[in-house]
Amino acid sequence: MEFIQEENFEPITLAPNTKLPQLDYVPDGDIVLVRFIRSDRKLDIFGEKFEVSKDLVYSYVKAVIVTNIQALQIYLNDELAETFEYHLTAPNDDEYHLGLTMS
Secondary structure, eight states, X not given: OHHHHHTTOOOOOOOTTOOOOOOSOOOSSEEEEEEEEOTTOEEEETXXXXXXXXXXXXXXXXXXXXXXXXXXXXXXXXXXXXXXXXXXXXXXXXXXXXXXXXX
């Protein structure tokens, strides 16, 4: 929390159904989202759906896209609950895609 305060960090609030823009460059780092899991068990990340564990139903989760390892990590409180492969690459890469697979 001290780092955020020292750097004058301002979080960005995204509207529902926000799509990820086409990126020219994807730096290493984390993209952190907070989502509510409903009874259908679907986690929506920029319009892409992931089916999560029944244990996460009716909970807020932290979804972290870790760009350097191409993973989507789902946390309940501070505990890692699930991990999915999540490929986020720039358009000048040979295989440009915003994609995912379940692991």
